Amino acid sequence: MRKVAIVGIGTMPWRSRYADKSFRALSLEASKKALQHAGVSHKDIDNVVYSIYCETMLRQQIPTPLLQDYLGVQGTSSLRVAAGAAGSGYALQAAYAEIASGLSDLTLYVAVQKGQDFFAFDTRSRGDGILRGFSISMDTTWLQPVSPGVPPYLTVFCLAPHIDRYGGPTPQQLAKVSVKNYNNALLNPEAQIRRKITVDDVLNSRIIAWPTTAMMCCLYGDQACAMVLASEDKAKEITDKPVWISGIATSTYATQRADENVVGRMLGTHLAAKKAYKMAGIKKPIDELDLVQVHDLITGVEIMAYEELGLCELGEGGRLVDEGVVERNGKLPVNVDGGRIACGHVGGVSGAYAVCEIVRQLREEVGGERQVRIKSGRGLMQCIDGNASNNCVAVFQR
């Protein structure tokens, strides 16, 4: 397999809604930024890989020909990958494979989703429209008719059994992760929410599915991110700061087939991490990584991700929070962009945003207080979908 590098990135500020931009315009603006960052033209691109989670949410099925036309890349090969909120990672693996195999030398990766065009006219609520609109992302026969949504699902299948088994994470630890991520977002000009909060604010916010409160849950919005990926030869022509994808793996493990071995775990993250670490040659991640981005769809699954990624033993995730290990100035900062709960989230794009943050950090282009100290030159992205059933782990190396 050939080596693959990220040579350019483009992100937009997170907003709950871009009423002034269609998904076409969002895609183009993010792509322009990435192409400019790489110093290449869209006419140089061999192929395009799209990460688009939900056609009905876009109000457009089969959106890729529209985008090929709009982006000015008509006729290039394209493929679209969807895997819920983990789709950005799955699409990155596909983009990686296109170059690693030799099918392409220069790939444009575009992730886009409008999360907020749904509207429930019966209750006159956009939020209700969105919840109803993506409710069929859960198993429509066995789960959706009786399931209240993503935070309750993750709480009952993953978090609650974990708490039963290990006595934690405690509500305090869950709230501390919220405070950490909100604090990190204060330094990220692209973050959707930039507000100072306390543990009490989090614990007193509306209970969604106990112990998960509203301020422990991710946001939703409109977003587009783009990246330019290149083969080793092409990367050397383009930049002296390539960021290599040194390990990438996905694991699709349906948490809904629940028994005592599955509940209280995110086995897909564990399995994908094993494969990605092997590919990247990582033996002890807590010592060998400079920063980590995980999907904090609820803060409970951020803490569980520390464990499934092998940053600590099972059941010990809360300790990493209490000891400050995962703080911005800790041994291994997690979610320095502000995470999905404060920076922003939309299915199919968040993982790409996390990768862009890692690339910026490893290239030391962030600067200021938000810049992480780069020692090993390695970062890790983990993303999951709303059922922790689609899982992707990727390792990046400067």
Next chain:
Amino acid sequence: MNTKSASDMDEPLEIPYTDWKPEYLYSLGEVSRFFREIVDNKRLLGSKCPGCSKVWMPPRGYCPDCHGTTEWVPLSGEGTVMACTYCYFLGMASDLIRFIDLPYVYALVKLDGADTYMAHGVRPKGQSMGEIKTGTRVKAVFREERKGTIADFYFEAVPDQQRAKAGK
């Protein structure tokens, strides 16, 4: 005459689109028997793989481990809560809002005779907050109106928990 300024004309124009409301008349296929038993007989069935003896719940027509065709086995409808969470928020347009009260106790239930857990609601019936928890014994209760979906029933805690846990 157009009296709007140029910038007003560029203001985002929001318009409704409600023409497409997906409607289905769908078939339950190989699990039709499961739903007919609920609608006609108020009874739950599990699917058992004759090859490996595992009973799958929710049921399925084939065993994913050996690909054998499963057989239907009647279940008592009683089971144990393996984990639960008290939900205090539902979107007001959710289907659930029509027939439940908050808090909604969303639980993983291991039905007696089944090897895997199913997610479902446990309706408090006089229990205080927190009384329904891991280990609580529950029983399926069928709604008056049954349409052939998993929402045609729900669970309630069995009245005499001590007796139920002692297996009597």
